[in-house]
Every structure is written in C-alpha cells, then in structure tokens.
Amino acid sequence: MPELPEVDLVARQLHRLLRGRTVEKAVLVRAKLARSTPPDVFSRQLRNSTISNVRRRGKYILIELNNSRTLLVHLRMSGRFMILDAEDDDPKFAHAVFQLTDGQRLVFDDQRHFGLMKIVKTADIVTSPEIAKLAPEPFSEEFSVDQFHRSLKASRRTLKEFLIDQTKVTGLGNIYAAEVMFAACIHPSVRTDRISRPRAERLFVAIIFTLEQALNMSKKGKLDPRNINGNYAPENGRWLVYDREGGPCESCSNPIKRITHGGRSTYFCSVCQRR
Ligand SMILES: [Zn+2]
Structure with a gap:
C-alpha cells in the first residue's frame, strides 16, 4: 500500500499532468468506490469542471476543481491512475472514468477494489471526517517533538500500532514504520506511554529522516502517464528491515x-531495537 512518499509522488504527477484540464464527463463505474456520492450526483458535480490543483493530505489525494469542489481519493491497496488516448480500451478494473475535453481520459483502475473517492466542497475539506481526524503533516510546524511526545504519552498501544495510526502520525504505513523504529533503535512492541523524552526525540528525527529520504528517492521516479501508481525504482538497499526476515x-x-x-x-532487529 502506498505510504506518504508514494502518495506524494502520485499527487505531484497528477498535478503536473492534469492542472488546467477540463472534465467533460465523469462516470462512476463502480458505485462503491464513492459510497457517499451516488453515480448520477458524481457525474453532475464533476461535469465541465476544470482541475485547478492536485495536492495531498496524509495519504489522501485532493483533486481541486474550479467549481468549489474537491475530489478526495484514497488509493488504498492497488488504486492507480491512467491517462489514456481515445483509441485505448479501458483497463479491466476501471472504476471511475473522466473524459477530458481534449480527447484523452483519466481512468482510476483498482484491481483490489479497496480505493475510495468522495466529492467534498473545497471550503469543507479541513472539517470533512476523513481529513479532520488526521494527525499533523510530518513536515509541518504543528508536528513537533512536544506534540509527538504528548501523543505517545496519551496512548497505551504498542509503538508499531501507534505509528501506523493516521490519527497519531500521518503518512507512515507498514514499511516506513518498520524502518523508523529500526533507525531509532526502539522495539516495535514497546508501549508508547513508557517511551522517554530522549527516545521520543530519536523517533521524531527518524520519522522526518526516513520520509525525507524516501521523498527524495521518489523524485527520481519516472513519469508514466499510463501508470501513475506511486511506485518508483529505488537505488539498491532500500529497506533496512522491512521484508527482510532472516x-x-x-x-x-x-x-x-x-x-x-x-x-x-x-520486521525488526531484536539486538539493536530495545524495549
Ligand atoms: Zn541489529
């Protein structure tokens, strides 16, 4: 599942490819993709709208339109975007199709069926339930050692569960959480209310460092308009512990x-990572 650096890459690529382009017609092929917006409303609210900006909040992609609405997208397990030409067939799992006025179309393809979309008034984005509950962005002023340590102290969960909870820290999933705990030399099963201030500082630095490094690597990712999925080819030795059992x-x-x-x-090292 894409985590912050990968979702960031998708948002950047969509922004580059779609800004200023107009949706002539939008079809919600799989109604469950946007549970709170019936297909006819989905079509009506997106028709003749121009994409003004694409950005990210947590793992959500926000496609802002010039009609005061924003299309909220979560890729979940396998969601990806494709920009196809008129003569191309839709892929098998085309769950939403956006016909653009210039003849191309934007397709949301989702093999595993876990993706999510929602249309929200742009003015209401910050108070929408999906966005309102998210923890501060890791690279924002609000995310500080103080805030992070308070949040750790207030929870009784394991560190691993805490780090992947988007209401505690945004952007980390299974992969980067494991890498962060290894970088900070802390055991994944430790209870967060028992984490000392110096260890909280180490974790904080590890979160910023790990995400920054991955974001920098993602900037070398190639742009393929026919497959915008956030994957990028990293240099050798991408993961220090993730998926390296044994x-x-x-x-x-x-x-x-x-x-x-x-x-x-x-995944962790029981020698380097202490409780
Ligand atoms: Zn070790």
Missing part, C-alpha cells in the same frame, strides 16, 4: 525477526 541486520549482523501486530507483520 536476513542479516545491517548494523549487528543478527537475523532480522518478524512478529505480527493486529494481523500485520513487523
């Missing part, structure tokens, strides 16, 4: 371990 720790050579929290795998 492999040697980069720091101490002991084998990387895997445990599960709430049904999801976490």
